[in-house]
Amino acid sequence: MNGLAAAIAIGIAALGASIGNGLVISKALESMARQPEMSNQIRTTMFIGVGLIEAIPIMAVVIAFILVFS
Numbered sequence: 001m002n003g004l005a006a007a008i009a010i011g012i013a014a015l016g017a018s019i020g021n022g023l024v025i026s027k028a029l030e031s032m033a034r035q036p037e038m039s040n041q042i043r044t045t046m047f048i049g050v051g052l053i054e055a056i057p058i059m060a061v062v063i064a065f066i067l068v069f070s
Contacts, residue, residue, distance in 0.1 A: 006064035013060035020053040 028046035032039040 002068045006068045009064050010057070010061055013057040017053050017057045021050055024049045024053065 024046060028042050031042050035042075
């Protein structure tokens with residue numbers, strides 16, 4: 001039962017991260033299209049945001065493994 005709960009938690013975290021990444025990247029592309037001269041700064045900020053968004057599912061996997069194997 002713990003394994004199923006861990007799998008569901010990881011799946012929900014991955015779903016949330018994919019939605020968040022999609023929104024961040026789409027808004028960054030929209031911003032780059034509107035202001036091409038700012039594209040380097042927007043791209044840098046986008047990569048920082050994507051990295052922070054991707055940290056959440058990694059933490060969910062670690063917590064799920066801790067709960068399953070403890």
